[in-house]
Amino acid sequence: MNLSNPKTGTGFLRKDGRKGIRNIVLVAYLVECAHHVARKVTSRFEDEPVHLIGFSGCYPNGYADKMMNALCTHPNVGAVLLVSLGCESFNRNRLYEQIAASGRPVRLIGIQTAGGTGNSVQEGISFVTSALETIRKVPRVPFSVDELIVGIVSGGSDATSGITANPAAGLAFDMLNEAGSTTIFENTGEMIGLENLLGNRARHPALAEELQKAVAKAARYHAVMGHGSFAPGNAEGGLTTLEEKSMGAYCKSGTAPITGLIKPGDPTTVPGLYLMDIVPDGEPRFGFPNPNDISEMNELIASGAHCVLFTTGRGSVAGSAVSPVIKICANPETFARMEGDMDINAGKILTNEASTEEVAQEIFDKVMFVAQGGKSCSEQLGH
Amino acid sequence: MDKLFKINPLDNVYVVRQTVEEGETMVIDGRVFTSKKTLGLGHKVAACAIPFGKQVIKFGIPIGSATEDIRFGDHVHLHNLKSDYIPTYTLDHEFIKP
Secondary structure (H helix, E strand, C coil): CCCCCCCEEEEEECCCCCEECCCEEEEEECCHHHHHHHHHHHHCCCCCCEEEEECCCCCCCHHHHHHHHHHHCCCCEEEEEEEECCCCCCCHHHHHHHHHHCCCCEEEEEHHHHCCHHHHHHHHHHHHHHHHHHHCCCCEEEEEHHHCEEEEEECCCCCCCCCCHHHHHHHHHHHHHHHCCEEEECCHHHHCCCHHHHHHCECCHHHHHHHHHHHHHHHHHHHHHCCCCCCHHHHHCCCCCHHHHHHHHHHHHCCCCEEEEECCCCCCCCCCEEEECCCCCCCCCCCCCCCCHHHHHHHHHHCCCCEEEEEECCCCCCCCCCCCEEEEECCHHHHHHCHHHCCEEHHHHCCCCCCHHHHHHHHHHHHHHHHCCCCCHHHHCCC | CCCEECCCCCCCEEEECCCECCCCEEEECCEEEECCCCECCCCEEECCCECCCCEEEECCEEEEEECCCECCCCEECCCCEECCCCCCCCCCCCCCCC
16 A cells, blocks of 8 residues: 555456456345345355345336446456345346356356255355455456546535535545546435536536536426425524535535536446436436435446545444445534544534645545555444 | 634635534634624624625525625524525424414
């Protein structure tokens, strides 16, 4: 690890040409009924880079197809074990073929065919054991900062989020952009009132229009569903207007020009800053777009994020299976209570122990540390 | 440590970073400020006079317009600032008019 020269590191070269900053075996269940077997397999590898993800539904779902494919072929993933019950709706064969085509070792276990829980767990453990051996031989190649993709979300926000962690993260995002990295922010529902600001940051006029349309779609979605983003508790915390709340969240995107608008799971094309449009097209239907912080992160990771910055005021314990999460705590009191979960104490800005610029530098350095293999708090805690 | 600070130099409001008690006096940017009420973390205080109809600037961007003449040192909140977009919902909102 060389922190004095953050421009170089080591990446894991995949056969599809992409590079990861982690080298993990992913165990993925394809329906809730297969969850137990998948968890049993994963739990045998407590101290190894073996992680569990899955889709619990049993209905045809294009979104789940796209997300599972993107996550299973993420550059941080070296090999995949798919655990299927056998009669679920998920198209397991297609997913299997897509992973195999990416050059990764992959095994599909059908619990019904394998003869139940015991046999499936045994078969899973033996595959994961050999896969761990195989991926140790994945070539390590130079990985430069301009190949890095970083996402950002916030969750468990409070009045401090918009005045410490998010502005500092925004500056760190600017530094990453300056260094040539790709960055992704999301949640168009938190950009209502900021359409013009967003539009002004578009790299070209057609994109400006797209960005404004994406926010208008989010505004319409919230209006139809009858749940806006501003809650009475926000006013207690000192926020007065929706655009004020929006700005508190939005400032974590920094000030760089916006290069493109992507949907969850879409890859980024050239380095730059991207906005993720999280609201499905078409008529608003019941159901929140990315209903929780974890699915927000997964959408960013599915679009290739090697790591995710997570700002929180109340104190999230989010972690992710595929890409490391770096938690930036906005509130000094929360930090004091939950220090073990927090990578960065942005609350120092409130207690005059650090400037926003100093915290931004700390965030940037932490991203480099994690990109070079250093473990974030949630990784140390086994999230 | 100053209990009030500006997030962006362009702002015309300060943000409270540590609770300010009623009657508490402090000097901020060379001006004397005495708080008329207790203000919690995250609340806003006018950094200069903001006339009726003028925009309140925080994060360097407009966050709404003044609904009355705001003086230096006034608490800036629901009673004197409104959204330029969507009215703010609070628990005082009456869904059913009596």
